[in-house]
Amino acid sequence: MTTDLTITRPDDMHLHLRDGDMLKAVTPHTSADFGRAIIMPNLVPPVVHTEQARAYRERIMAAVPAGHAFEPMMTLYLTESTEADDVIAGAKDGLIKAVKLYPAGATTNSSSGVRDVSKVMPVLEKMADAGLPLLVHGEVTNAEIDIFDREKVFIETVLDPLRQALPELRVVMEHITTKDGADYAAAGNENLAATITTHHLIINRNHILVGGIKPHYYCLPVAKREEHRLALRAAAVSGDPRFFLGTDSAPHTTSAKESACGCAGIYSSINTMSCLAQVFEEEGALDKLEAFASLNGAAFYGIQPNAQKMRLTKQDEPVSYPGTVVVGDETVTVFDPGYPLHWKVENLG
Numbered sequence: 001m002t003t004d005l006t007i008t009r010p011d012d013m014h015l016h017l018r019d020g021d022m023l024k025a026v027t028p029h030t031s032a033d034f035g036r037a038i039i040m041p042n043l044v045p046p047v048v049h050t051e052q053a054r055a056y057r058e059r060i061m062a063a064v065p066a067g068h069a070f071e072p073m074m075t076l077y078l079t080e081s082t083e084a085d086d087v088i089a090g091a092k093d094g095l096i097k098a099v100k101l102y103p104a105g106a107t108t109n110s111s112s113g114v115r116d117v118s119k120v121m122p123v124l125e126k127m128a129d130a131g132l133p134l135l136v137h138g139e140v141t142n143a144e145i146d147i148f149d150r151e152k153v154f155i156e157t158v159l160d161p162l163r164q165a166l167p168e169l170r171v172v173m174e175h176i177t178t179k180d181g182a183d184y185a186a187a188g189n190e191n192l193a194a195t196i197t198t199h200h201l202i203i204n205r206n207h208i209l210v211g212g213i214k215p216h217y218y219c220l221p222v223a224k225r226e227e228h229r230l231a232l233r234a235a236a237v238s239g240d241p242r243f244f245l246g247t248d249s250a251p252h253t254t255s256a257k258e259s260a261c262g263c264a265g266i267y268s269s270i271n272t273m274s275c276l277a278q279v280f281e282e283e284g285a286l287d288k289l290e291a292f293a294s295l296n297g298a299a300f301y302g303i304q305p306n307a308q309k310m311r312l313t314k315q316d317e318p319v320s321y322p323g324t325v326v327v328g329d330e331t332v333t334v335f336d337p338g339y340p341l342h343w344k345v346e347n348l349g
């Protein structure tokens with residue numbers, strides 16, 4: 001039985017760092033354990049221009065503690081008025097690594113998102129030419145579509161037609177939550193990949209709804225039935241290069257989540273690697289953890305794996321993580337996998 005594992009320092013290919021006090025509080029948790037992260041642009045106002053991304057990158061770097069080797073990979077928020085020239089110039093400059101498509105109204109701070117994909121086709125065509133990935137929040141927002149079906153319907157009515165119209169476009173299906181998403185990604189070519197979060201490997205919809213409503217398990221896309229969680233686990237541990245880690249760690253204050261209209265988002269940066277080691281151990285696939293967390297994402301983005309290493313050691317005593325993180329006068333509640341964690345994480349040089 002493996003109880004000691006050394007892997008390449010991981011990358012988080014889908015992360016919300018926010019801004020201001022929240023950014024300062026949460027960035028060190030990511031920069032401790034991850035070499036790079038794809039930074040989501042859904043600030044208020046969203047990061048829509050290259051110059052905004054440049055300034056945001058500087059604010060992030062100012063929040064990285066000395067001694068942490070961390071590189072934020074900046075993205076732009078796609079709107080129906082995004083200018084292709086700005087996006088491509090930002091990409092050529094090496095600053096912009098991807099562009100994020102939020103269907104308008106799909107999730108936190110997405111009101112400036114895209115209503116009609118045909119309006120952004122000129123930008124997507126230039127991105128395809130430049131090899132710049134489009135990251136999709138894959139949920140339709142039509143009121144008549146059940147929230148548990150929104151990913152499947154998005155694949156059928158938006159994503160597949162888009163990929164057929166523009167096969168050269170590199171696409172990442174972000175935070176997939178269904179067997180449909182995993183099957184669609186697995187059937188794709190080298191231009192398609194999918195991120196999977198830590199929490200969607202651990203919780204299903206019962207965790208949110210059985211025995212009282214659990215706001216700290218509410219995120220978007222919402223966790224689905226158990227069969228979908230199992231399909232995501234199978235995809236994550238498969239070693240298939242199309243699947244890689246994107247935690248979608250998305251901090252909101254505890255009070256904003258414990259509310260009559262609670263925010264969507266789960267904060268998992270601080271204990272993700274310990275959670276994942278346990279998931280991969282349960283699946284008998286510890287030898288695939290490095291591919292999922294450290295190699296596949298880098299390969300998709302065309303960058304070298306990190307030079308540093310991470311050691312994961314299983315211990316009898318549970319590893320303790322704080323239940324909350326203090327942000328100003330508030331706290332952020334940390335993801336609770338629902339069982340004790342036994343994998344200790346050490347960052348090696």
Ligand SMILES: NC(=O)N[C@@H](CC(=O)O)C(=O)O
Pocket residue numbers: 016042107108137218219220221248250251264265266
């Ligand atoms: N995942 C979430 O539930 N929330 C994210 C937005 C997103 O990625 O959907 C957030 O920014 O809070």
